[in-house]
Amino acid sequence: MRRGVDGVYEPPRDILKAIPGIELVEMLRRRDHAWCCGSDGGVKEAFPDFALWTAGERLREAVAITGAEAIVSACPACKENFNDAAKDGIKAYDITELIAKAIGK
Numbered sequence: 001m002r003r004g005v006d007g008v009y010e011p012p013r014d015i016l017k018a019i020p021g022i023e024l025v026e027m028l029r030r031r032d033h034a035w036c037c038g039s040d041g042g043v044k045e046a047f048p049d050f051a052l053w054t055a056g057e058r059l060r061e062a063v064a065i066t067g068a069e070a071i072v073s074a075c076p077a078c079k080e081n082f083n084d085a086a087k088d089g090i091k092a093y094d095i096t097e098l099i100a101k102a103i104g105k
Helices: 010-018 048-066 076-085 095-102
Strands: 070-073 091-094
Touching: 010 095, 048 070, 048 076, 070 076, 070 095, 076 091, 091 095
Parallel strands: 070 091
Antiparallel strands: none
């Protein structure tokens, strides 16, 4: 089953929209059409070059299409893979980090 059918999309977006100083800008491929970062399911362990390439392509899309300075995920593996692949100065965050900063923790 693809997560796109029963995915949770609006609640994390609502959280990001509620944090002062954050502007949510959607990527072209999003929700059930989003492209995986390439890290999960053992891909990074089995095919590390492919995992970094995939994350790099996703980051290039984020910068080129949206002009983003950061990318946010709810997956720690995505955050790690995005940070490993980042070459354009874009920063990856887990949404819980932003929540903690917003509430002063």
